[in-house]
Amino acid sequence: MINCPKCNGEYGYEDGNGYSCPECGHFWTDLCLEEEKVMDAVGNELQDGDDVTLVQDVKLGKQVLKRGTKAKSIRIIEPVDGHDLEGKIDGVGNLYLKSSIVKKL
Numbered sequence: 001m002i003n004c005p006k007c008n009g010e011y012g013y014e015d016g017n018g019y020s021c022p023e024c025g026h027f028w029t030d031l032c033l034e035e036e037k038v039m040d041a042v043g044n045e046l047q048d049g050d051d052v053t054l055v056q057d058v059k060l061g062k063q064v065l066k067r068g069t070k071a072k073s074i075r076i077i078e079p080v081d082g083h084d085l086e087g088k089i090d091g092v093g094n095l096y097l098k099s100s101i102v103k104k105l
């Protein structure tokens with residue numbers, strides 16, 4: 001049994017990929033309870049304001065951002081096409097990035 005985060009009832013039960021409360025009808029998932037962490041390619045937790053480098057070449061139209069390119073002051077964003085970070089790259093500007101292809105400095 002698991003407590004309902006809404007009415008604090010004691011009879012919450014697993015229901016598909018989340019939990020249901022039979023008392024108030026509330027449905028929730030683990031993601032609602034824990035803040036989702038964003039990890040880099042090697043498992044470091046990323047936070048707003050971190051500087052990162054790319055761990056692989058990234059195609060950007062005709063341009064290629066080389067592995068090792070630095071992105072400054074990243075911001076964790078609501079994912080856009082799988083991109084969950086935004087960072088500033090010198091000479092390029094603000095760019096959406098994927099946490100899976102960066103490494104924290």
Ligand SMILES: [Zn+2]
Binds near residue numbers: 006008024025
């Ligand atoms: Zn409830």
